Amino acid sequence: MDWMIVITFIAQTIRISVPYTLAAVGATFSERGGVVNIALEGILLNGAFACALATHYTGNPWLGVLAAVVGGVATALIHAVVTITFKAEQIVSGLAINLFAAGATRFFLKVIFGSSSNSGRIAGMPEWAIPVLRDIPIVSTIFSSPLILAAVVVVAASQLTLFKTVFGLRLRSVGEHPEAADSLGVNVTAMRYAGVLASGALAGLGGAWLAMDQHSFTDGMSSGRGYIALAAMIVGKWNPLGAAGACLLFGAAESLQMQLQGGNVPTQFIQMIPYVATIAVLAGFIGRSVPPAADGVPYQKERH
Amino acid sequence: MNQDGTDHGALSEARTSAQARTALLLRLTGAVGVPVIALAAAFGVGALFIAAIGQDPGYVYAKLFRGTFGDFYGFGQVLFKATPLIFSGLAVALAFKAGLFNIGAEGQLYVGGFCVAWVGFTLTGLPGLVLVPLCVLAGALGGAAWGIIPGYLKARFGTHEVINTIMLNFIAIALTGYLVTNVYIVPETIHTPRIAPQAEIPRLEQFWPVFKGSPVNVSLFLALAVAALVYLFLWRTKHGFELRAVGLNPWAAEYGGVNVASGIVTAMALSGALAGLVGVDFVLGYKYYYEQGFSAGIGFMGIAVALLGRNHPLGVVLAALLFGALSYGGLVINSVVPKELVEILQAIVIVAVIVGTNLFGALAVSLKKRSLE
Numbered sequence: 001m002d003w004m005i006v007i008t009f010i011a012q013t014i015r016i017s018v019p020y021t022l023a024a025v026g027a028t029f030s031e032r033g034g035v036v037n038i039a040l041e042g043i044l045l046n047g048a049f050a051c052a053l054a055t056h057y058t059g060n061p062w063l064g065v066l067a068a069v070v071g072g073v074a075t076a077l078i079h080a081v082v083t084i085t086f087k088a089e090q091i092v093s094g095l096a097i098n099l100f101a102a103g104a105t106r107f108f109l110k111v112i113f114g115s116s117s118n119s120g121r122i123a124g125m126p127e128w129a130i131p132v133l134r135d136i137p138i139v140s141t142i143f144s145s146p147l148i149l150a151a152v153v154v155v156a157a158s159q160l161t162l163f164k165t166v167f168g169l170r171l172r173s174v175g176e177h178p179e180a181a182d183s184l185g186v187n188v189t190a191m192r193y194a195g196v197l198a199s200g201a202l203a204g205l206g207g208a209w210l211a212m213d214q215h216s217f218t219d220g221m222s223s224g225r226g227y228i229a230l231a232a233m234i235v236g237k238w239n240p241l242g243a244a245g246a247c248l249l250f251g252a253a254e255s256l257q258m259q260l261q262g263g264n265v266p267t268q269f270i271q272m273i274p275y276v277a278t279i280a281v282l283a284g285f286i287g288r289s290v291p292p293a294a295d296g297v298p299y300q301k302e303r304h
Numbered sequence: 305m306n307q308d309g310t311d312h313g314a315l316s317e318a319r320t321s322a323q324a325r326t327a328l329l330l331r332l333t334g335a336v337g338v339p340v341i342a343l344a345a346a347f348g349v350g351a352l353f354i355a356a357i358g359q360d361p362g363y364v365y366a367k368l369f370r371g372t373f374g375d376f377y378g379f380g381q382v383l384f385k386a387t388p389l390i391f392s393g394l395a396v397a398l399a400f401k402a403g404l405f406n407i408g409a410e411g412q413l414y415v416g417g418f419c420v421a422w423v424g425f426t427l428t429g430l431p432g433l434v435l436v437p438l439c440v441l442a443g444a445l446g447g448a449a450w451g452i453i454p455g456y457l458k459a460r461f462g463t464h465e466v467i468n469t470i471m472l473n474f475i476a477i478a479l480t481g482y483l484v485t486n487v488y489i490v491p492e493t494i495h496t497p498r499i500a501p502q503a504e505i506p507r508l509e510q511f512w513p514v515f516k517g518s519p520v521n522v523s524l525f526l527a528l529a530v531a532a533l534v535y536l537f538l539w540r541t542k543h544g545f546e547l548r549a550v551g552l553n554p555w556a557a558e559y560g561g562v563n564v565a566s567g568i569v570t571a572m573a574l575s576g577a578l579a580g581l582v583g584v585d586f587v588l589g590y591k592y593y594y595e596q597g598f599s600a601g602i603g604f605m606g607i608a609v610a611l612l613g614r615n616h617p618l619g620v621v622l623a624a625l626l627f628g629a630l631s632y633g634g635l636v637i638n639s640v641v642p643k644e645l646v647e648i649l650q651a652i653v654i655v656a657v658i659v660g661t662n663l664f665g666a667l668a669v670s671l672k673k674r675s676l677e
Contacts, residue, residue, distance in 0.1 A: 038470075078655075091405060091466055092611065095604060096654035103647025110642040111357050227470055234467060254456035268482035275471035282463040291464075 006142075009244040009255055010084025011141040013119050016073045017037030017244075018253030019206035020150050021045065023229035024236065024243040025158045031238055032162060033195025034175035036296040038094030039079045040203050042101030048205020049070040049105040052217035053112070055122040064122065065147070065208045073206015075101065076095070080196040084189055084272040087298035098226070106219055113148070147209045154202060157239035171195055175292035178299040218239040237289045324620065330671065334664045337620070341610050343626075344437040346649045353591035353648060354641055364637050364645075371542075377412035378636070380508065380518030385589075386628030387520065388413075388582040389598075390527035392536050392606025393613060393620040395447075395578035398617045401538055402571035403551035408454060408469025409579040410603025411476030412447040416580020418480045419446030420587040421594030422488075424499025432502030440584050441524070447580020448573040450476060455572025465506055465572070473603070484596045495595035505588045521589030524583075531617040538617075547571050573672030579603060605631075608654045612662075 023040045031039040050071030055064030071112075075097060082093040106116065113119045125145055134140045142148050158198040162168040166239055173181040182188050203226070210225075211217050236242025250273070256269040281289045344419040351361035372378045392409045399406035406412075420443040427435060434674030481494075488496045505522050509515040538544040549557040550567040558564045586598050609627055613619030630650055 037468075080660060083656055086659045088655075088661055088662050091407070091656050092607065092654060095407070095607060096651045096658075099601075099604070099647055100651035102645040104650060105650065107644040109352070110644070116642075156567045181652070224474065227474065230467075231471060266482050266486055268478040268485075271478045272475050275474045277473050279457065279463075279468055282467060283457055283461040 007137045008140055009252075009259065012139050012250045012258070013248060013255045014052050014138070014148065017256050018148055019209045019225055019249035020232055020250060021151050022206035022209065022228050023199075023226055023242050024205040024232040024247050025154055025240045026184040026199035026206070027193045027229060027233040028162065028199075028236075028240050028243055029156065029171065030113050030199035031195075031233065031295050032175045032292055033171045033192045034178060034292060034294040034297065034299070035080070035083055035192055035216050036090040036094065036198050037079065037196065037199050038091055038230065039075065039077075039097040039114060039226075040094075040199070040229050041222050042094075042098040042225050043072045043200055044104055044207045044210065044222040044229075045098075045101040045220070046075045047204030048211040048221055049108070049207075050204070051208040051211040052119045053108075053205070055211070056120060059123060061125050061212065063122065063206070064211070067124075068208035068211070069204045071199050072200040072202070075204070076200020082192050083298065084192045084196070087300065090261055090296055090298075099140060102220060106216070109217065109219060117219050121262045122217075124215050125212045126164050147205070147212065148170070150159050150205065151209075151224075152224060154205075155240050155244040160272075167194075174299075175294055178281070178294050178297075182299075182301065188301075190300070228274050231274045233292075234289050235274075235280050235281050238292060246274075248279075249277075268272045330668045333670065334661070335614050335616075338657060338660040338664055339614075342612070342653050342660055345656040345659035346652035349652050350649045353645060357641060359641055364512060367640065372633045374541070376557065377517055378632070380515035380520045381632045382625065382629045383508075383524055384520035384628075385632045386525050386624040387524045387585045388602045389609050390531060390577055390579045390621055390626050391585070392602050394531060394606075394622050395575045395603075395618060396428030396606045396610035397615040397617070397620050398534055398538070398547075398578060398615065399571055399575040400610055401551050402463060402547040403554065403569055404455075404458070404575070405466050406454075406469055406572065406575045406579075408451065408465055408472050409575070409606045410599060410601070410605070411469070411473035411590075412450040412576040412579035413599055413603050414476045414480050415450040416443040416445075416447030417583025417587055417598065418483060418496070418594050419580070420583035421496045422624060423495045424487075424503040424587060425488075425593070428468055428500040428501075429590055430500075435500060435503045436505060436588065439499070439588055440441040440581070442582040443580040443587075444490040444577040444584075445580070448577040450459020451572040451574075451579070456567040457566045458572075459566035460516050481595075484594070490593075493595075494597070495591070496595045498593050503588060504592055504620065505584075507589065512670050519590045521585065523585040523589045525579065526581070526584060528621065530578065531621050534578070535617040544569070572578060580605070597624055603634070605650070608650060608657075611654060611657050639649055 013164045021068060023044055027037050027040055047068040051064040051068035054067030079093055082088050097148065109119065110116055123165050125147060128144055130143050142152060170181065170186045171191050171194065174188050175187060178188045210221050214221065223242045225245045227255055232246035232250055235246040253270050253273040257267045309622060322555045347365065353359040354364050366442045372382050387396065392413065395409045396406055412421065418437045423439045423442040424435065427438065453472060454465045457463050457468050458465045484494055484496060491499055507519060509518065538548060546557065546562045547567055547570065549560065549562055550564050554564045581601055583601065587594055605627060609620055609623040613623035634646035637643065
């Protein structure tokens, strides 16, 4: 086998994995804090739209990235208010936000860009070609775009934040046993807000990648990635590093599927890999993945 | 002494019946009030969106209403849009009653829909009177098979049905996609071959010409009959009672002699079967073949319909009509505002219902406490 093919394959895998990784790592913050976040799909979409919109009007891709993060946080804020403050059903809220994002982005796509399918072409992120690094395969891919590099940094920083800092400990305690955390003086509400908003910021950044990578916003461009990110987070056992590993694995499957297009292997069966893997991991067929104890349970302070 | 005792009895009796009346009143207020407020909230926020793009909300809403409930053609379209939502809403509601959250109706209806078509284009030698019921049965069985998987995984391994049903949705889409593009191929399309002509079920316009032009078909009556059956099953049979007991408190149900594990599998199978019937409407009554991606979210919308309908079959039928009206209404107003407005409205209705239900629940609890003091 030609080395070039392998290197191209790995580079493609990394690029495909960027939005998955950002959204999946973000989700670990939300869920470690005890809030199930199915709204990832909608956050990705809103982030991508905000990015395209801001870049379109300012011509500055960095402002586009900023707008994506703001858009992601704003979308996550809806989820936080509904599920933490009003203690409403977290899964339904997430689904409603996904429906809202799909409708609202298409609504404004028509109103602002006069098209039901895509925005105009936007400026992309600068392509980096750093001397020396650009000559090393794979490393060159990581350093080719600020957003890829950001994703790598996010994974490492998130792992450290969740498991080596006071903030991380408090966030996890709120997701495992909010009553105990509360009795020790941890502000459950504030911690959960922080977790959900962090996931919004990161998934929003993932949305920026989508828009930048295609140089435009296209209708429904998240196309299920939020759900794959959710799957990756579960397969990665609610850890940023594990989630990133799962994202690379799923990205490799997708990359393989592109290579095999038109061949004899039906691509649909490769498409199934992430979903089948998630079910298998949850059931304990391959390792075992256990969610935080209070994941999905609204915190109701005892009233006396 | 005796006199005192009797008085106390009468007093507490009067108090109990007053409490019962208050409880019933509260329940009714919640059942009607929350959806009404949710709708008002949605239309209120929707008005902001309409105004933001420089249109008149009053004009748009009037157009939406006239186009849906204003004449028989529009109403026929609403009924057409409502039919699959009744099935998927019932599917989600039945699972909810057993304490299960079936997000997998979307996948179940794809599998069910494919099975409907497969029987329809394979057993072409059978007369219509045999073939149509077989197709319906196949849809229910296909959906049930897909529903049993997460039910079994939950009963056997304790894994949460929400994640498993989400994953199974995508697997179902890939699987049916494979069948349509690799096995039962019609070149240049993403649909199966056409079903036998005798498997096609009539449209209502054939009996009532006022519905002319609307694809609403007799599967609407199947949906209404199934809604009645779900009601009878849940509230008038022992199995239905057991499922509701599992939903209310699985530990108490287990203690009371109910097999919770088999209850979970049964509920998911029935829920899947109901979702699978969506295929009857689309395949036998509308397109006459299975088409990849035909649902476009009917399974997910079923969640909204069940929530708004408070998981009661009658509520589900009414909520399906409302969501059907919104989804056809989007097409009516599309010339003035983008039809995606209705998706925004639907999302707001969902959020308002879950927030409202919670707030109302808290209010009801505090009122009850006060009346006990």
